[in-house]
Amino acid sequence: MRSDAAEYELLAPASLAEALNVIASEPGQWMPIAGGTELMVQLGAGRLRARKLVSIWNLAELRGIEATAVSLRIGAGCTFTDLRTHAVVAEQFPLLSQAAGWTGGIANQNRGTLGGNIVNGSPAADSPPALLVYDAELELASARGARIVPYAGFHTGYKTTVLAPDELVSAIVLPLRFALYYQYLRKVGPRSAQAISKVALAGIGIMENGLIADLKIAVASMAHAPLRCSATEQMLLGRSLKGSQIESVIASGSAALAAECAPLDDIRSTAKYRSHVAGNLLAEFLRGLQAAGNDEGNQE
Numbered sequence: 679m680r681s682d683a684a685e686y687e688l689l690a691p692a693s694l695a696e697a698l699n700v701i702a703s704e705p706g707q708w709m710p711i712a713g714g715t716e717l718m719v720q721l722g723a724g725r726l727r728a729r730k731l732v733s734i735w736n737l738a739e740l741r742g743i744e745a746t747a748v749s750l751r752i753g754a755g756c757t758f759t760d761l762r763t764h765a766v767v768a769e770q771f772p773l774l775s776q777a778a779g780w781t782g783g784i785a786n787q788n789r790g791t792l793g794g795n796i797v798n799g800s801p802a803a804d805s806p807p808a809l810l811v812y813d814a815e816l817e818l819a820s821a822r823g824a825r826i827v828p829y830a831g832f833h834t835g836y837k838t839t840v841l842a843p844d845e846l847v848s849a850i851v852l853p854l855r856f857a858l859y860y861q862y863l864r865k866v867g868p869r870s871a872q873a874i875s876k877v878a879l880a881g882i883g884i885m886e887n888g889l890i891a892d893l894k895i896a897v898a899s900m901a902h903a904p905l906r907c908s909a910t911e912q913m914l915l916g917r918s919l920k921g922s923q924i925e926s927v928i929a930s931g932s933a934a935l936a937a938e939c940a941p942l943d944d945i946r947s948t949a950k951y952r953s954h955v956a957g958n959l960l961a962e963f964l965r966g967l968q969a970a971g972n973d974e975g976n977q978e
């Protein structure tokens with residue numbers, strides 16, 4: 679049954695400080711609404727339980743993208759259009775730019791925010807794998823002050839997070855140190871546009887003297903929340919990708935990935951299919967890393 683809008687209260691503060699005060703006045707009672715692309719669907723379907731909404735859409739404090747010498751700070755209220763049209767994001771964090779460009783259609787990209795994508799906590803969401811491989815940190819704000827947490831530990835379960843009831847995500851901070859890395863992102867869905875992923879894998883890596891010197895891997899739809907694959911990374915670090923050695927690296931990497939993940943079995947796909955395809959994506963990433971030629975010792 680559709681919701682009756684008259685049963686909902688909406689406040690639209692003019693500043694972040696004001697919004698934080700509203701939330702602090704009754705922690706857990708005021709639900710932030712940013713672009714509303716998740717919440718309006720729930721409202722329309724009569725599934726939006728929160729009755730008090732505080733709009734954080736278009737708050738100037740949440741909208742900027744600022745580069746320093748060492749990092750890029752992206753306001754949580756930036757839309758996917760903001761991200762996919764930003765030169766520094768495209769140059770330094772192409773996977774995030776790519777993910778923003780395939781999140782829903784243009785209307786959705788004009789309205790959906792990065793903060794909303796993160797906090798909504800869907801295991802299939804598009805931006806999290808990119809954020810995870812870039813070692814993103816989240817800036818959390820409340821009327822009590824601000825704190826920084828690594829994004830990798832933010833999701834504690836299916837749609838649960840470390841956010842306190844009076845906190846907002848105010849920004850996403852990405853270190854500017856991966857420009858020389860080989861970077862890979864692939865989303866597998868029922869079609870190439872406007873589809874929720876069945877499985878997605880992001881990977882970045884760099885070779886030194888023919889060995890994997892550093893790599894980071896993250897997946898979507900392979901666990902109850904977006905997952906950074908630390909055990910698989912540890913297994914692959916230091917391995918040689920020279921010539922035919924890559925085949926055994928792919929085999930052991932795929933086994934480690936399968937052991938680390940607990941893929942969803944839902945209306946979009948089966949756990950078996952997801953596990954198999956994730957192994958294929960990992961192989962594609964490792965072959966790309968080998969071919970990238972970012973280290974001369976990589977050639978046999």
Ligand SMILES: Cc1cc2nc3c(=O)[nH]c(=O)nc-3n(C[C@H](O)[C@H](O)[C@H](O)COP(=O)(O)OP(=O)(O)OC[C@H]3O[C@@H](n4cnc5c(N)ncnc54)[C@H](O)[C@@H]3O)c2cc1C
Nearest residue numbers: 712713714715716717781782790791793794795803804847
């Ligand atoms: C037609 C359609 C297609 C879509 N396609 C995709 C897709 O391809 N890929 C994909 O990943 N998603 C997709 N989505 C989902 C959605 O657009 C994204 O998750 C979007 O990023 C949500 O952002 P929002 O600002 O609209 O969130 P909202 O709906 O405003 O909020 C979502 C949740 O996040 C919370 N929240 C929002 N911002 C903050 C903040 N700064 N701090 C704390 N809590 C916050 C809200 O309280 C709420 O719980 C689609 C949605 C629709 C309707």
